[in-house]
Amino acid sequence: xxxxxxxxGDVAVITLTNPPVNGLGYxxxxxxxxxxxxxxADPAVKAIVLTGAxxxxxxxxxxxxxxxxxxxxxxxxxxxxxxxxxxxxPIVAAIHSVCMGGGLELAMxxxxxxxxxGTSVALPEVKLGLLPGAGGTQRLPRLLGVETALNMIVSxxxxxxxxxxxxxxxxxxxxxxxxPESLFDDALAFAxxxxxxxxxxxxxxRNLPCKHPQGDAYFQFARxxxxxxxxxxxxxxxxxxxxxAATKMKFEDGMAEERxxxxxxxxxxxxxxxxHLFVAERAASRIPDVPEDTPKRTIQSVGVIGAxxxxxxxxxxxxxxxxxxKILEMKQEALDRGVxxxxxxxxxxxxxxxxxxxxxxxRMALLSTTLNYDELKDADLIIEAVFEELGVKEKVFKxxxxxxxxxxxxxxNTSTLDVDKIAAFTKRPQDVVGMHFFSPANVMKLxxxxxxxQTGKDVLATVMAVAKKIKKTAVVSGVCDGFIGNRMIxxxxxxxxxxxxxxxxxxxxxxxxxxxxxxxxPFRMGDLAGNDIGxxxxxxxxxxxxxxxxSKTADKLCELGRFGQKTGAGWYDYLPGKRxxxxxxxxxxxxxxxxxxxxxxxxxxxxxxxxxxxVYSLVNEGAHILEDGIASKSGDIxxxxxxxxxxxLWRGGPMHYANQVGLYNVAExxxxxxxxxxxxxxxxQPAPLIQTLVAEGKQFS
Ligand code: T1G
Numbered sequence: 049x050x051x052x053x054x055x056x057g058d059v060a061v062i063t064l065t066n067p068p069v070n071g072l073g074y075x076x077x078x079x080x081x082x083x084x085x086x087x088x089a090d091p092a093v094k095a096i097v098l099t100g101a102x103x104x105x106x107x108x109x110x111x112x113x114x115x116x117x118x119x120x121x122x123x124x125x126x127x128x129x130x131x132x133x134x135x136x137x138p139i140v141a142a143i144h145s146v147c148m149g150g151g152l153e154l155a156m157x158x159x160x161x162x163x164x165x166g167t168s169v170a171l172p173e174v175k176l177g178l179l180p181g182a183g184g185t186q187r188l189p190r191l192l193g194v195e196t197a198l199n200m201i202v203s204x205x206x207x208x209x210x211x212x213x214x215x216x217x218x219x220x221x222x223x224x225x226x227x228p229e230s231l232f233d234d235a236l237a238f239a240x241x242x243x244x245x246x247x248x249x250x251x252x253x254r255n256l257p258c259k260h261p262q263g264d265a266y267f268q269f270a271r272x273x274x275x276x277x278x279x280x281x282x283x284x285x286x287x288x289x290x291x292x293a294a295t296k297m298k299f300e301d302g303m304a305e306e307r308x309x310x311x312x313x314x315x316x317x318x319x320x321x322x323x324h325l326f327v328a329e330r331a332a333s334r335i336p337d338v339p340e341d342t343p344k345r346t347i348q349s350v351g352v353i354g355a356x357x358x359x360x361x362x363x364x365x366x367x368x369x370x371x372x373x374k375i376l377e378m379k380q381e382a383l384d385r386g387v388x389x390x391x392x393x394x395x396x397x398x399x400x401x402x403x404x405x406x407x408x409x410x411r412m413a414l415l416s417t418t419l420n421y422d423e424l425k426d427a428d429l430i431i432e433a434v435f436e437e438l439g440v441k442e443k444v445f446k447x448x449x450x451x452x453x454x455x456x457x458x459x460x461n462t463s464t465l466d467v468d469k470i471a472a473f474t475k476r477p478q479d480v481v482g483m484h485f486f487s488p489a490n491v492m493k494l495x496x497x498x499x500x501x502q503t504g505k506d507v508l509a510t511v512m513a514v515a516k517k518i519k520k521t522a523v524v525s526g527v528c529d530g531f532i533g534n535r536m537i538x539x540x541x542x543x544x545x546x547x548x549x550x551x552x553x554x555x556x557x558x559x560x561x562x563x564x565x566x567x568x569x570p571f572r573m574g575d576l577a578g579n580d581i582g583x584x585x586x587x588x589x590x591x592x593x594x595x596x597x598x599s600k601t602a603d604k605l606c607e608l609g610r611f612g613q614k615t616g617a618g619w620y621d622y623l624p625g626k627r628x629x630x631x632x633x634x635x636x637x638x639x640x641x642x643x644x645x646x647x648x649x650x651x652x653x654x655x656x657x658x659x660x661x662x663v664y665s666l667v668n669e670g671a672h673i674l675e676d677g678i679a680s681k682s683g684d685i686x687x688x689x690x691x692x693x694x695x696x697l698w699r700g701g702p703m704h705y706a707n708q709v710g711l712y713n714v715a716e717x718x719x720x721x722x723x724x725x726x727x728x729x730x731x732x733q734p735a736p737l738i739q740t741l742v743a744e745g746k747q748f749s
Contacts, residue, residue: 051079052101053086059239060087060137064100069107072125072150074118076110080154081123081131088135095239096135098158099142099232100151105167108149111176111326114314125150125182126307129157133252138242142235143167143209143221144228153182156191159250160222162238164231167209169220174204174283176326177319177698181310185290186302190256191220194266194295201287202274219256254299267292280565280698283313317708321700325690328683328701332523333512335505336680342509345455347517351376351427353444355386355417358461359433361489364390365518367411368490374416374424383417390415393490421447429514431483433461441465442473449474457507459483460498463534464585467500467527477502481511484531485520486692494692495520496531521691526678529592533688535673536702539665539731541582544570545599547658548639550726551650554619555631560655561662565696570662571619572629573694575612579605579619597728601642605635648726660717661727666695666702667714671735674748682748707747715742 050066050073062083064070080098087093100106113119123131132139132154141155144164149172155161163169171180171188179185180201189197196215200207213224223238225231260266270288278284286309293305313319334340350366352359355377363373367390377383394411397403424430430452432444441460448458458480460470471480482498495515499508508524515522525531530538547557558569574582583606589596605619612618613627620629643650670685679685686701699705706714715734722732734742741747 049079049082050076051083053079053083055090055093056236058092058094058243059236060090060093060096062087062096062098064098064106065102066110067102069104069146070100070102070151071107071110071112072128072154073110073113074121077123077125077128080128084131084135087137093137094243095137096139097142097232097235097239098132098139098154099235100144104146104148104151105141105143106148106151106154107146108151108172109182111323114323125153126303129154129182132157133254135159135250136246138239138245138250140222140235140239140242142231143169144231147209148206149173149180149184150182153180153184153187156183156187156220156253159245159252160238160242161220162223162225162231162235163209163213163221164225164228165208165210166228168206169200169209169212170204170206171201172204172206174202174281174287175322177281177283177316177322178313179283179287179290179306179310181307181314183303183306185287185306186258186294186299187253188220189291189294190253190258192218194258194260194263194291198270198288198291201291202270202284219253258294260295263292263295280696281318282316283319286313318698320708321698321704324683324686324700324704325697328681328687328704329521331681332521332684332687333516335508335512335524338505338508342505344510344513345428345457345506347371347428347457347510347514349374349427349429351424351430352433353430353448354433355383356433357389357487358485358489360386360389360393361487361491362431362433362461362485363415364393364411364490365485365520367414369518370410370414371517372414372416374418374427376418376421376424378419380419383419387415387417421451424448425451425453427452427456429457429459431459431461433485436462436464438465438469441470445470445473445480449476455479457481457510459511461485461489462498464530467498468502471500471502478504479507481507482525482527482531483511484525486533492692493519493521494533494688495522496525496533496688496692497522498525498527498531500527521687523684523688524680525688526676528673528676528678532670532673532679532685533692535678536666536669536685536689537693538585539669540662541570541574541602542596542598542728542731543661543665545602546727547653547661548601549599549643549646549648550653550724552653552658553631553639554635555629556653556655557658557662558629560658563655564659564663565699567694567696574602575618575620575622575629578611578614580611600646601639604638604642608634608638610635661721663702663705664714664717664721665731667706668718668731668735668738670703671737671748675735675737703748711738711742711747715739 052063052065054061066076087096139158140160141158142162144167146168148170171184173180213221225234274284274288290306293302350373352363352375355375366373394408398408434440460482463484467482471477481503484496486492486494497511512522554571558572561569610617616622621632673679682703686703689695690701715738718732718734721727722729
């Protein structure tokens with residue numbers, strides 16, 4: 049069992065002991081009910097304190113148990129909470145650090161709650177595509193009022209205990225402890241103060257009234273607000289229904305409504321995807337051959353080479369985390385420009401009220417600049433973000449090798465170059481790693497950590513820990529052309545071009561994938577990022593990868609100088625100063641002429657074929673990436689595409705989505721595409737990994 053029982057004087061103490069966050073898995077639930085039985089049977093026990101060991105009171109139901117028999121094995125969470133309510137001796141929840149989801153529902157089943165200040169309190173189930181399923185939608189409104197409770201349930205965001213305790217009329221906390229350190233003693237003292245209360249004298253949340261003075265109007269307003277922000281996500285609106293039920297139904301009926309909805313949401317593709325995302329994001333930080341206890345180097349100062357867009361964005365990540373940054377450039381005006389951009393970014397946040405002036409000043413105080421490599425000699429981590437050309441990288445890394453202290457980590461932000469070649473410019477390849485940020489680097493969550501053949505395990509462990517500190521989702525990639533994300537988007541872009549050749553328009557392709565859920569289709573994306581970027585890569589590839597077939601439309605577009613928004617025209621036309629993509633007659637004519645030149649008779653292409661060819665191209669390349677050992681887990685590939693390339697979160701990523709469609713069906717579609725003479729038959733052979741999984745009736749793990 050993962051809960052301890054002991055008696056202190058005449059108070060029984062039940063402590064959850066299921067690290068890391070006291071998830072309410074089966075063993076913990078048994079531990080609680082077992083403790084309650086002992087306390088009930090012991091005449092010396094006059095009151096009970098329920099608390100959590102370690103860094104949480106409880107982080108809620110055990111997400112990793114979902115979908116397994118253990119999740120509903122008795123005593124399930126509802127039964128445990130009913131056992132708390134049925135206790136004839138007062139039960140005081142001693143809440144600290146983290147009290148979330150089922151953990152908060154557990155606490156609301158107790159008679160009293162004492163909280164430490166600074167506790168993060170939340171019902172975050174909606175972020176998993178669920179709603180609170182153990183009474184949260186029925187009890188929280190009774191304790192905090194309908195509106196506060198609904199806001200917490202629909203947002204899933206954490207609120208600090210001291211803020212909740214300060215709300216007028218709140219009944220969630222009976223007492224706020226003087227400090228986190230005094231919580232346990234304060235809870236014990238509170239337990240003593242309510243000893244002797246029994247039966248109806250013990251307050252049950254279920255007996256509290258739950259009303260809203262203008263219920264119908266409020267819930268209609270709430271529905272309109274929530275519907276607008278929860279497109280593609282069914283759970284938020286269900287949260288509104290459940291809280292409304294709490295104001296209109298008897299408690300047990302409201303509980304039945306909540307349970308019915310919870311179980312239904314549990315099996316929605318959106319919730320399955322969001323739970324996959326929760327696990328995959330945390331699994332990405334675990335590198336199979338790098339033990340969790342690998343010693344990490346201390347990173348207390350960072351050097352950044354290059355004050356351009358990337359260098360500036362990268363620097364901000366560390367400044368935001370309170371880590372001093374020294375930026376090096378070749379010329380003072382480049383430094384001044386870079387610092388001015390950082391300042392402008394922060395000032396914009398201050399103006400929007402997203403950043404306090406004091407914080408802004410604090411961060412800028414951590415920033416320094418230099419024109420002299422020698423001033424980086426004490427940096428613990430130096431990240432190069434200079435022009436994407438191997439010769440330039442060579443110069444930089446030879447300098448870094450000369451000046452950096454022993455043990456400094458030397459990272460390149462390269463997005464396409466070979467990290468092993470860069471490492472070979474130094475005498476310390478074990479200290480060299482790729483840290484591929486995505487533009488804008490201070491915004492995009494994804495960080496591809498590119499592992500060279502000689503990159504040290506402690507370097508990897510250190511960079512993964514630093515990534516967490518700067519709030520990035522880090523995924524380890526091996527060395528190959530394009531690493532994970534760009535290697536996949538290469539195939540996606542090829543398919544987009546072939547679809548134009550065969551009869552689709554840029555707006556039809558974009559609309560189809562945006563309807564699927566992508567933030568932006570390939571052609572609008574090209575116009576935003578700059579079509580010349582792909583053009584340069586194709587030119588480089590023409591020599592290195594002559595086998596790679598492309599539609600020529602993109603090159604022809606670039607030959608007209610139509611690089612996208614930055615040139616006022618790309619796949620679409622743009623009015624001056626505007627970003628609205630307007631279908632372009634020039635592009636339509638270019639494509640039509642191209643088809644004639646190639647002798648192609650255009651055909652009608654369905655949105656379904658467009659989506660399948662674009663999404664399955666990611667799946668097939670992702671499978672090859674796994675086969676090549678470039679990524680170690682399919683969840684890592686999902687994380688890359690979800691956090692760096694706009695794949696819809698509620699579909700869980702390309703590999704997860706393929707599992708949902710069924711790998712057999714995906715493979716059959718690929719075989720159909722392989723028969724298309726305009727397409728690349730060799731690419732559409734289902735990857736051997738997919739063929740094996742289909743043959744064995746398995747999925748991507
Ligand atoms: N279940 C299982 N494992 C969990 C977990 C959970 N609820 N929460 C965290 N972990 C693991 C996580 O996977 C990682 O382990 C480790 O703990 C540290 O997590 C009926 C049905 C609590 C704020 O949604 O928000 O209750 O993967 O890196 O940054 O209504 O974890 O590395 O081995 O995130 O300090 C509702 C989810 C569940 C809370 C701590 N609860 N967790 O953040 O650590 S559904 C949640 C979090 C529910 C009831 C319903 C955060 C945290 P590993 P971490 P952290």
